[in-house]
Structures are given as structure tokens and as C-alpha cells.
Amino acid sequence: MLLRFLLSTVLWLAWPAWADTVWLNNGDRLSGEILLLDGGKLALKTKYAGRVLIDWKDIDTLRSDKPLMLRRVGLDSESSEGLQAAGPGLVTVVGSGNETVPLASISRLVPPRPLLKDRLWEGNLDAKLDLERNEDSTDEFKIKGNTRVEHGRWRHVLNGQLEHETKNDEEKEDNWELEYDLDRFFTDHWFWRTGYEQEEDQFENINRQRILGTGPGYRFWDDELGRLDLIGQVNRVRLDSPQGELAFDTWSLEWDYKRQLWGTRLEFYSTAELQVPQIDEIDYVFDSEAGLRYRLNDWARLSLLYELDQLRGLGNTYSEQRYLIGLGVGW
Template sequence: MRAVIALFLFTLAAPLWADTVWLDNGDRLSGEIVLLDGGKLALKTKYAGQVLIDWKDIDTLSSDKPLLVRRSGFDSERGERLAAAGSGMVRVQGDREYLLPLAQITRLVPPRLLLEDRVWEGNLDAKLDMKRNQNDIDEWKLKGNTRVEHGRWRHVLSGELERETKNDKKVEDNWELEYDLDRFFTEHWFWRVGLEQSEDAFETIERQRILGTGPGYRFWDNELGRFDLIGQFNRVRLESDVADLAFNTTSIELDYKRLLWGTRLEFYANAELQIPHIDQIDYVLDSEMGLRYRLNQWARLSLLYELDQLRGQGQTVSDRHYLLGVGIGW
């Protein structure tokens, strides 16, 4: 009975760790291929977590799961299985079977299907700044985002919280929260409905609400990253003690993420350009870009640059921030 149970458990576990890499020095590593990019193969193992292997040090490899194989000068081809071959070679098995030199492979990425059960990812970054000179200044900021995909639906939630005190007196107190719901109709096209609200206790405009909807296009979304472009028609409402103002805008938004250096480094950029349908404001730009360095599976060091810009009545007002902090990712 113990032998039967052990065999059953091994059968269940085997598909999770079905990839094998043979090195030039004779060593063999088993795990799950995450991706190959930039000359580094990321392999997720049971015993050492995710390890990076120089592609030039690999003798051959095998994988039982589908992979998108990109060759030098060619588009990606889907391989249902990779089988070990001679030194410096691999056998690609799919619609057609052929031997391929490892030196010709520039990228391996597991395909991400549109109809998946569930995908959950996110980041939370924190920044703390304390100054002690003529004035005692304490500032802290939290920025986070998360997305959940199931089937043809995608939920995106992002938020920001900032507090600053100067000589024990609060001088900054604001927060922002945005929720977007996407419905995919094809692998690339989707429709978005979004709601955003922000409040600031020390600005003339105390509260801002934005409700928008429009089409989006997903250029790609895989283990290497993603690139989305969304166009929306929005209804904006600004509230203050003096007066309230409501108007329409047209906006375009991009969401970009790319893993570099064998997944150790992540570059990301988010930007939204709004064109208000009023004469007083020409455009409003809200953008950020940054780098995250992965210390391990969950810890990150982050460097972020923010640019918020408004132009109206012949004048441009810009607000720039440089943030260095730590965070977590999943």
C-alpha cells in the first residue's frame, strides 16, 4: 500500500517538475523552466528556489510543457515538448519535429492562454524619508497594485497613500485608489470600465472622481512582461470648498512591464494622458517609470520616477518625484 501511495504522489508531482537541464560539466538540474531571455535561463527548483543559468553553459535540456521557442531572426514557434539531444542541441516536438542548436535559441517563454483558471500578481512599495536639520521632517509613502485574471475577466486595483509632517505638524495628507475591470473578447482586444477617486487635505481641490470606459489592446502578456494600451472616454468631477466642477475628457493610457537580466530586474512604466473637453485645461499627464531589483522571490528594491504635469491657459505646471524604497512582489 505504501508503494502504491508513493507511486500515486510521484505521478501527481512529476508534471510540476518535469523540466531537466544538463550542463557542460556533467551536472543535471531538475525543476520548472520559467523563461530564457538575455542569455540567462531561469529555472525554478524545489531545493534552491529560482536559479539563473548561463545559456552557454547548457549542454542540452528537456521539457514536457509547451514553450514558445524564438530563434535568431525568426518569429516565435510553439513547441509542445523539448527533448534532450546531442551536445549543444535540443529536439523540438510540435506540429513538426526537428533538431535545433541551442546557440540559435534566443528566448523560451511558456505561453499564457487567454482562458486560464486564475492569475494573481502585484507589488507593494514603501518609502520613508526622515530629515533632521533646521526642521524635523518625516515623510512616508505607500504605492501598490494588484491584478487578478480569471477566464476572460481581469481586475486591476492600484492605490497610493502619502503622509508628511514638519515639526510635528501635518503638511501632506492624500490618498488615491483606482479600480478597473477588463473583459477580453479576443486574445488582444478588451473593454475596460474604471473608477478612480483621490482626496487631498492640503490642496484647493479636495476630492476628485473619474469614471471612464473604452477599448484596450494587449500587445503581449507573458512571463517576460506585458504591454497594454487603453483609450477611454471619462467623466471627471472635482470638488472643493469654493465650487464643484464636472467635465468630460478623452484619455489614452499605457501599462508596460519587462523583466530583464534573467528576471532579476524589472522595468515598468505607467502613463495616462487626459485631454479635457474644456478651454481652461489643455492636457493632464500622470506618469511614472521605475526599476525593481529582485532580492529573492518576494523582496524588491525599487527606484521610481514620477512626473505629473498640467497645462492650461498658456502655463505648464510640473510635479516631479524620485522615490527609493523597498517592497514586496508576488
């Protein structure tokens, strides 16, 4: 009995002191951590039932001692130092001047993204391992990752992947690619991007590809729930093969989209780039991917990725599709 009491005490003390409280219209009270309000659902993380979703219309009032970003009628984004319980259907927004507002006027609540001093850092790393032991022995692994650091008016974006496959101890795939982009924001939406990309493949006719590009971009939004960027660039492409070298210019259009769903437990993302080379042999090159990441805990993800690469030239269209199911980490 004493051991159980001590364990309960330790667990209670370990529970965050800033636990939030939600009062429901039926008189019930729930304690935990507010994760997100979006789409009329409040996601609350509790120590006794995990993550629960509550209809916003069923909440009488609530309290939170941590900072939250709000979206209210007539206000796209508002910072608060916390929330205080008020009368039925009301809540007090704590800030430079406390203001009591109707719950019905609030359409979104999200904690501010963590900052490293004045920097914002986020990223993902997904991995797939496929081992087959039947008539043939095949080992395949693929790692994809991306990260971005934003500070002031600058943003650094790094993407990369590594793929390796052997069949009966004979190499079949061995390639990697790495891309670095540097963005300079002139307004909250407009920026200029300069980037470099390199790919190496030991089993393709073109065993090295290098791209240097620059051009304007527009950020439609980038917040705790997701982002959408659109970038146009002019690029210089250099291809190396055993037959020789080829260099040419291209025009490109790229998008980067991400959206948190289901109380931030599910993430949908999509990136794509369309390049139009300034040579007669190739009409266009289209590289795209779309995927879902399911949050297992604060850092682990279960990922499902679909990739489509397409090239059209000399009257023919060549397409390659790939699927990636695996585990990953996010931050």
C-alpha cells in the same frame, strides 16, 4: 560528523526533485532550476552559486522535468511538458508528440505563470519611509500598490497609493487615491475597459477628484516576460473644492508597459495617462511614472520610482517630479 551528514541529507531532500540539468560544451554539468532563456542567456538558479547566467551557445544539451513555454524559429509560443537531453546541440521537446530540435532554433524559455485554477493573479506593493532629524523633525511615508486578476475573458485591475507627511508634529501631506478598472476581452488583443478613480487630498485646493471612464484597449502582448497595453477612453471628471464643484468631459490615452530583464532579476515598468479636458482653462493633464524593481529573493524587491505630473492651462505649464526609493513585495 553525524550532525553534518544529517544536515546535508535534509538539504539534499529539500532540494526540488524536479531540478533541471544543463550540460556545457566543455563537459561540465550544472544542476538547478531553469528560470529563463532570453537574449542569448540562460538564467539557472543553483543551490551552491545562486543565480547564474550561461551563454546559450555554450550549452551542449539540457533536461527539465517541469513545463516550459518555448519560442522557436517559426513558432511564437509553444507549450512543453518538459525537455529531455539529446545529442550535442539538440534537445527533445516533450509534449503530445516528442520532437527533437536544435538548441539554436530556441530563442526563449520561460516557465508558465502560476494560475489560481483558471485565474492569473499578480501584483506589487512598494513602500518608502523617510525620517529626518535635523533642524526640523520630518516623518514621511508613501505606499503604492497594484494588482490584477485575470480569468477567462475578464481582467480586474486595482491601483492605489497612500501618502502622509508630518513636520514638527504638524501634518503637511495627507492624501490617497484608488483606481479600479474592469476589462472585457473580445479577442486575444482587443478589449473594452470601464473604470472608476477617486483621489482625496486634505491640503490641496481640489480636495476630491472622481473620474468615471470607458473605452477600447489593445493588448500588444502579455506573457511571462512582460506586457504592453494601450487604452483610449472618454471620461467624466468631477472636482470638489471649498469654492464649489466643477464637472467636465475628457479624452484620454493610457499605456501600461512592463519588461523582465537580466534573467528576471530586474524589472522595468512604465505607466502614463494623457488627458485632454473639454474646457478652455486646461489644455492637457499628463500623469506618468517609470521605475525599476530589483529582485532580492522570491518575494522581496528593491524599488526605484520616478513620477512626473504635468498640467498645462491658461498659457502656463505646471510640473511636479517625485522620486521613490524603498522596499516592496511582488507576487
